[in-house]
Amino acid sequence: MKILAIACSFIVLAGVAFSLTLPAPKKKIEFKNGQSFANCGRVPAACERSGKDAIRGCHPWHAKVTRTGRKSTCDGTLISKRAIITRAQCLFNLLDLFRPSDIQVTLGAFNISDPNESTRQTVRAKALIPHPNREDFCIICFENDIGIIILEENALTLNEHVSPICLWDAEFNPRTFANTVGEAAAWDPKGKLVRNALEVVAYDGQCYQKYNDAVKPLTSFCFRHVRTTDTACTIETGAGFVVKKDGRSYLRGLLDIFENEPLIVKGKDRGFCSSTVKNYIAEDLADYIDWIIDNVPDVSRK
Numbered sequence: 001m002k003i004l005a006i007a008c009s010f011i012v013l014a015g016v017a018f019s020l021t022l023p024a025p026k027k028k029i030e031f032k033n034g035q036s037f038a039n040c041g042r043v044p045a046a047c048e049r050s051g052k053d054a055i056r057g058c059h060p061w062h063a064k065v066t067r068t069g070r071k072s073t074c075d076g077t078l079i080s081k082r083a084i085i086t087r088a089q090c091l092f093n094l095l096d097l098f099r100p101s102d103i104q105v106t107l108g109a110f111n112i113s114d115p116n117e118s119t120r121q122t123v124r125a126k127a128l129i130p131h132p133n134r135e136d137f138c139i140i141c142f143e144n145d146i147g148i149i150i151l152e153e154n155a156l157t158l159n160e161h162v163s164p165i166c167l168w169d170a171e172f173n174p175r176t177f178a179n180t181v182g183e184a185a186a187w188d189p190k191g192k193l194v195r196n197a198l199e200v201v202a203y204d205g206q207c208y209q210k211y212n213d214a215v216k217p218l219t220s221f222c223f224r225h226v227r228t229t230d231t232a233c234t235i236e237t238g239a240g241f242v243v244k245k246d247g248r249s250y251l252r253g254l255l256d257i258f259e260n261e262p263l264i265v266k267g268k269d270r271g272f273c274s275s276t277v278k279n280y281i282a283e284d285l286a287d288y289i290d291w292i293i294d295n296v297p298d299v300s301r302k
């Protein structure tokens, strides 16, 4: 629905100077005990490498969110022992919120095609919390499509294969965020975990012009692949846009447009899965971080 609307909104403003008024930076959040969760965002030094192949244990927060008994729905990110961030859309069956028992989350998976992986933990949701301002069938908007999956207190065992990422603990500044390089893990079509190198598009970029005022700094941002070898087809909706800072990994955004929602017009794939379509959109967690903290039982402010 959204994507169809976007395609229709494409307007070529050749020769017209484009500028976006950037909002003031959003103040940093002081978490209790310094980080949003104890030991969050840490992986072994061996994880510091480039290239597309993921290493087992280097993305221990990367989650698969599925509807019980069905195939893949979305990806998500573990931010505490009890909470996974994904898109609100992933929690709905059209207009109806799923029952928590309908949704299960898998963590510690490296080869998603191998159900016998010893590192894996698959658990049912205890509660589903979509953003209250999410709009059903919102036309050309990327706002509030965020949701939280809450788990039972002791559902997960945190270890080297399953551990939370940090929530952003510095200022949210749209001026310095432009051109930031991040990454998103994803399972490739064969089920193997891969890493996509992604870059935030500068706010005077064509993507913002193309999507007109639907993409609002601090609420959403445009991104693109850094490497031509990373195809758009591996990224999955709901996956985290992860940024490294001071030796820790932080959840900074939430992937919104992705391959499993190809725009099919009259039976023809219009190419959201092709490498020629370069810009994608993510939710910027800046505008949602207060809501996340208020709704996650084991994350708190100072």
Ligand SMILES: *[C@@H]1O[C@H](CO)[C@@H](O)[C@H](O)[C@H]1NC(C)=O
Pocket (backbone or CB within 6 Å): 111, 112, 113, 114, 115, 191, 192
């Ligand atoms: C993933 O698991 C499947 C099913 O067990 C197996 O056929 C495949 O070779 C595995 N892939 C890798 C990269 O280990």
Ligand SMILES: *[C@@H]1O[C@H](CO)[C@@H](O)[C@H](O)[C@H]1NC(C)=O
Pocket (backbone or CB within 6 Å): 113, 114, 115, 116
């Ligand atoms: C997983 O383990 C079960 C039980 O040992 C076995 O029957 C099955 O073939 C295994 N599946 C894969 C994909 O390795």
